[in-house]
Amino acid sequence: MPKISDKGNQMPPSPIRKLVPYAEAAKKRGVTIFHLNIxxxxxxxxxxxxxxxxxxxxxxxxxxxxxxxxxxxxKLAGYYQRNRIMVDWQDIIITTGGSEAIEIGMMACLNPGDEIIVPEPYYANYNGFSTQANVQVKPIPSSIETGFALPPISEFEKAITPKTKAILICNPSNPTGYLYTREELETLKQIVLKHDLFLFADEVYREFCYDGREYVSVMHLSDLDQHVVLMDSISKRYSACGARIGALVSKNKDVMAAALKFAQARLSPPTFGQIAAEAAIDTPQAYFDEVIQEYAARRDYVVEALNKIEGVFCPKPSGAFYCMAQLPVDDADRFCQWLLESFEYRQQTVMLAPASGFYSEPERGKQQVRIAYVLKLESLKNAMECLEEALKVYPGKTSSASIRQSPLTA
Amino acid sequence: MPKISDKGNQMPPSPIRKLVPYAEAAKKRGVTIFHLNIxxxxxxxxxxxxxxxxxxxxxxxxxxxxxxxxxxxxKLAGYYQRNRIMVDWQDIIITTGGSEAIEIGMMACLNPGDEIIVPEPYYANYNGFSTQANVQVKPIPSSIETGFALPPISEFEKAITPKTKAILICNPSNPTGYLYTREELETLKQIVLKHDLFLFADEVYREFCYDGREYVSVMHLSDLDQHVVLMDSISKRYSACGARIGALVSKNKDVMAAALKFAQARLSPPTFGQIAAEAAIDTPQAYFDEVIQEYAARRDYVVEALNKIEGVFCPKPSGAFYCMAQLPVDDADRFCQWLLESFEYRQQTVMLAPASGFYSEPERGKQQVRIAYVLKLESLKNAMECLEEALKVYPGKTSSASIRQSPLTA
Structure with missing residues (x-):
C-alpha cells in the first residue's frame, strides 16, 4: 500500500473543525450546541x-x-477606492475565498524554506497554508495582557534571518480581535522597507471596527506598492462564507503576473458566487450600520460575561468578531472536547475553538480558547451560562491564581 | 523590491488561456472568434x-x-454506484472543481521531488499542479499515429525510478479524446501493484464515450482500493464549468484523512455550486442521450473536416470532446497567436490551444493543436473554414510531406 505524503501527515487539523465529530455525536444525543467555535x-x-x-x-x-x-x-475596485485603497481593477484577482488568496499569494511570493513572520496568536489555517507551501512560520508572540497589541519592533528584528521573505498580519485580527493603529502599521512599514520584505495583509474583517476606532489598511501606507499583497474575502463582510469569493490585490505587477498563472491552473473562481458578490457591492450602508451595532453589543455582552466568570480573563477587542479568553483549565483542547462529549446544561452545551491551533507551538495556547461571538444575544447568554456551569464541574479545572501567574501569559 | 518565488517564475502559463489577451484585442476589432481552445x-x-x-x-x-x-x-455516492463505482459517501470529499481534487490529491500523496508518470500528451494544467506541488512529471509518450493509445508496458517500466510514486491518467482523455480499453487498464493495474504506486485517475469525461464504446473506470478494477484516487468534476457532465464543483474519491482511508485536512484549511467548497450539483443528479437520461448524440455529430464533422485540409492529420477519438490535430505549420504557438492577431476570414477567426503546453517538452507538440468541439455544428463549420483559409496564407506554413515524416510524430 503506497504511503501518503509527509505533508499529508504534517498538515495540522483545523482547530476550528477538528471537534466536529464530537459535536455531531452530541447533536445525535439531543444536545443543543452553541457554535462559538467558527x-x-x-x-x-x-x-x-x-x-x-x-x-x-x-x-x-x-x-x-x-x-x-x-x-x-x-465594481470591486470601486469598493476599494471608497475605502481609500487606490487600486485599479487589474490589480485584483478574484479568488475562491480568502483561503485561495492566501494560498496563491504564498505560492507566488515564497520559496520552500522561506520564513514568514506572523504575530501570534494567528488564524489557525496560516499553519495549514504554510505547510502546503513548505514555508516556515516564525511567530512573534503577542500577549493576552496587552490585548494582543503589535509586539515591539525589537521582536521583529530578532526574528529576521536571511530566509525571512514576508510578514503576515491579520487586521482586524482573527483570532484576537485586535485592531492595529496607524502607528503600529507605520512601524511594520519601516521593518518591511528596511529588510525588503513582502507585507501580506489579511483584511477580511475591514468592516468590523468598534468604538469609532479607525480602520487603517496597509494599502493606506505610502511607498509600499511593491511590498503589499492584500488577501481579502466577502465571507464576513456580507455574511456569505459559503459563496467562496475572495480577492488577491497587489500593485506589484510581478506578483500579479505569477498569481494569474496559478489562477489559470485552477481555471476560474465560482461563477454563482461572483454573481452574488457583484450584486453585494450595492448593499446599503444601513445593512452595515445595523450589523456593526449588533456585533458591538454581542462583544460587550460576551467580554463582560467572560470576565465575570471566576478565573477567566478576556481582553476587550476593537475589531472582527472574535475574542480570546484565558480559562482556568488544564488543557483547553481537552476541555473543549469534554464540553461536547461529557457535559450538558439544560440539554445545551457550547463549542469553542481551543487556542492551541492558533499558535505555532500548541503549548502556548493551552489555556486559551477563541470565541466567535457570531450568534444572537439570546444564544450567547445561554452559551455563557453553559460555560460558567461547565467550569464549575470540569474535572481538569485549575485555580484562577495559577492562571494569572502562568508563564504562558507573561 | 522583494522578488517573487521560483515557483511563480516556473509556473507554466495555461496554453488554453495564455492567448486570451490576443483574443480580446481581436474582439475589439470586431472579429468573431470561434473558441475551440477551451x-x-x-x-x-x-x-x-x-x-x-x-x-x-x-x-x-x-x-x-x-x-x-x-x-x-x-446522492453523489448513489450516482457513482449507478456507474458501478462502489463507493460510500464517506469515500468522497467535494472539491472546488476537478482542479482542487488534483491539487489536494497531489499534496496528500506526493512529496516534493517525487515523480509521477503521465501518458503524454496530457491535460496542460497537470504541469501547473505538479509545479505547485514540487513534483516531477515523467511523461510516457503516446503517438498521434496510434490515436494516442496507452504506450507499451515496457515504456512504463523504463520510466519507473525509486522516486516514482504515482501514475496519472485522464480517461477519456483530455486532450486526445482517447478512451482506454479494459485491457489497457488491466496493464496499468499490474504496474501499479508491482511497484506499489498510487493510480490517479481524472475521469471527468466519463459520460462522453462514443460509438457504443464501453467506459471502464479504474474503480471497476479489483484489488486497487488502496491505490486508486479518483479526481472528478461536474463541469463537463452537466456543462456547468463555472459551478466549480468536483470530487476527490478514494477508499484509501489514509489518503482521505490527509485530504480532509487540506480541505479543512480552505474551509469548504462553494455552497451555491453544491446546491446546483445536488440537484443535477436528477438530470434525466434524455439530457445525456441528446448531448452525446450532439457531441458525436460534432466530432464526426470536425475530424472529417480536419483530415480533408491539406497537410492536416487528426485521429478520430472515442471519448471526451477534444481532438488533437497535426498541422502543416512551423510552430503551433506562433500559428495560434497569428490566427488572432493577423488573420481574419469574413471577419471571423478561430482560437485553438497550441499543443506545446500539453507536453512536458513543448517541442513535442510544436506542430499540434488541441481542438475542443464544444460549439454547435454551424459554428464548427465556420471555424473549420477559417482554419482551412488560414493554412493557405499562414507565412510559416510547412509542406505536408515534412510533417508526415516529422520525428515528432514517430
Missing part, C-alpha cells in the same frame, strides 16, 4: 445578493475569466 | 440545476462541511 455568523446575507442568485438567467454556467468576471472586478 | 461547451446546463439555484431560500450563505454537504455526498 466564524460562521447568523447575520443574514444581504437580500441584494440572494436576489441576484434567484434571478440568475444563465443558459450555460460557464467558466469565468481566471482573474474573475471583469464587471465584478471593476 | 473545454467550455455551449451545451445548456440542465434546467434542474438552474432551478435549484433560482429557488435558493437561504437566509445565510453558510460554509458547508469541509468535505461537502452531506446530502450531496450521499
Amino acid at each position: 466564524g460562521q455568523p447568523d447575520i443574514h446575507t444581504p437580500e441584494v445578493m440572494l436576489n441576484a442568485i434567484r434571478n440568475v438567467d444563465l443558459k450555460v454556467v460557464e467558466y469565468s475569466h481566471s482573474a474573475g468576471i471583469e464587471s465584478y472586478r471593476k | 473545454g467550455q461547451p455551449d451545451i445548456h446546463t440542465p434546467e434542474v440545476m438552474l432551478n435549484a439555484i433560482r429557488n435558493v431560500d437561504l437566509k445565510v450563505v453558510e460554509y458547508s462541511h469541509s468535505a461537502g454537504i452531506e446530502s450531496y455526498r450521499k
Whole structure:
C-alpha cells in the first residue's frame, strides 16, 4: 500500500473543525450546541445578493475569466477606492475565498524554506497554508495582557534571518480581535522597507471596527506598492462564507503576473458566487450600520460575561468578531472536547475553538480558547451560562491564581 | 523590491488561456472568434440545476462541511454506484472543481521531488499542479499515429525510478479524446501493484464515450482500493464549468484523512455550486442521450473536416470532446497567436490551444493543436473554414510531406 505524503501527515487539523465529530455525536444525543467555535455568523446575507442568485438567467454556467468576471472586478475596485485603497481593477484577482488568496499569494511570493513572520496568536489555517507551501512560520508572540497589541519592533528584528521573505498580519485580527493603529502599521512599514520584505495583509474583517476606532489598511501606507499583497474575502463582510469569493490585490505587477498563472491552473473562481458578490457591492450602508451595532453589543455582552466568570480573563477587542479568553483549565483542547462529549446544561452545551491551533507551538495556547461571538444575544447568554456551569464541574479545572501567574501569559 | 518565488517564475502559463489577451484585442476589432481552445461547451446546463439555484431560500450563505454537504455526498455516492463505482459517501470529499481534487490529491500523496508518470500528451494544467506541488512529471509518450493509445508496458517500466510514486491518467482523455480499453487498464493495474504506486485517475469525461464504446473506470478494477484516487468534476457532465464543483474519491482511508485536512484549511467548497450539483443528479437520461448524440455529430464533422485540409492529420477519438490535430505549420504557438492577431476570414477567426503546453517538452507538440468541439455544428463549420483559409496564407506554413515524416510524430 503506497504511503501518503509527509505533508499529508504534517498538515495540522483545523482547530476550528477538528471537534466536529464530537459535536455531531452530541447533536445525535439531543444536545443543543452553541457554535462559538467558527466564524460562521447568523447575520443574514444581504437580500441584494440572494436576489441576484434567484434571478440568475444563465443558459450555460460557464467558466469565468481566471482573474474573475471583469464587471465584478471593476465594481470591486470601486469598493476599494471608497475605502481609500487606490487600486485599479487589474490589480485584483478574484479568488475562491480568502483561503485561495492566501494560498496563491504564498505560492507566488515564497520559496520552500522561506520564513514568514506572523504575530501570534494567528488564524489557525496560516499553519495549514504554510505547510502546503513548505514555508516556515516564525511567530512573534503577542500577549493576552496587552490585548494582543503589535509586539515591539525589537521582536521583529530578532526574528529576521536571511530566509525571512514576508510578514503576515491579520487586521482586524482573527483570532484576537485586535485592531492595529496607524502607528503600529507605520512601524511594520519601516521593518518591511528596511529588510525588503513582502507585507501580506489579511483584511477580511475591514468592516468590523468598534468604538469609532479607525480602520487603517496597509494599502493606506505610502511607498509600499511593491511590498503589499492584500488577501481579502466577502465571507464576513456580507455574511456569505459559503459563496467562496475572495480577492488577491497587489500593485506589484510581478506578483500579479505569477498569481494569474496559478489562477489559470485552477481555471476560474465560482461563477454563482461572483454573481452574488457583484450584486453585494450595492448593499446599503444601513445593512452595515445595523450589523456593526449588533456585533458591538454581542462583544460587550460576551467580554463582560467572560470576565465575570471566576478565573477567566478576556481582553476587550476593537475589531472582527472574535475574542480570546484565558480559562482556568488544564488543557483547553481537552476541555473543549469534554464540553461536547461529557457535559450538558439544560440539554445545551457550547463549542469553542481551543487556542492551541492558533499558535505555532500548541503549548502556548493551552489555556486559551477563541470565541466567535457570531450568534444572537439570546444564544450567547445561554452559551455563557453553559460555560460558567461547565467550569464549575470540569474535572481538569485549575485555580484562577495559577492562571494569572502562568508563564504562558507573561 | 522583494522578488517573487521560483515557483511563480516556473509556473507554466495555461496554453488554453495564455492567448486570451490576443483574443480580446481581436474582439475589439470586431472579429468573431470561434473558441475551440477551451473545454467550455455551449451545451445548456440542465434546467434542474438552474432551478435549484433560482429557488435558493437561504437566509445565510453558510460554509458547508469541509468535505461537502452531506446530502450531496450521499446522492453523489448513489450516482457513482449507478456507474458501478462502489463507493460510500464517506469515500468522497467535494472539491472546488476537478482542479482542487488534483491539487489536494497531489499534496496528500506526493512529496516534493517525487515523480509521477503521465501518458503524454496530457491535460496542460497537470504541469501547473505538479509545479505547485514540487513534483516531477515523467511523461510516457503516446503517438498521434496510434490515436494516442496507452504506450507499451515496457515504456512504463523504463520510466519507473525509486522516486516514482504515482501514475496519472485522464480517461477519456483530455486532450486526445482517447478512451482506454479494459485491457489497457488491466496493464496499468499490474504496474501499479508491482511497484506499489498510487493510480490517479481524472475521469471527468466519463459520460462522453462514443460509438457504443464501453467506459471502464479504474474503480471497476479489483484489488486497487488502496491505490486508486479518483479526481472528478461536474463541469463537463452537466456543462456547468463555472459551478466549480468536483470530487476527490478514494477508499484509501489514509489518503482521505490527509485530504480532509487540506480541505479543512480552505474551509469548504462553494455552497451555491453544491446546491446546483445536488440537484443535477436528477438530470434525466434524455439530457445525456441528446448531448452525446450532439457531441458525436460534432466530432464526426470536425475530424472529417480536419483530415480533408491539406497537410492536416487528426485521429478520430472515442471519448471526451477534444481532438488533437497535426498541422502543416512551423510552430503551433506562433500559428495560434497569428490566427488572432493577423488573420481574419469574413471577419471571423478561430482560437485553438497550441499543443506545446500539453507536453512536458513543448517541442513535442510544436506542430499540434488541441481542438475542443464544444460549439454547435454551424459554428464548427465556420471555424473549420477559417482554419482551412488560414493554412493557405499562414507565412510559416510547412509542406505536408515534412510533417508526415516529422520525428515528432514517430
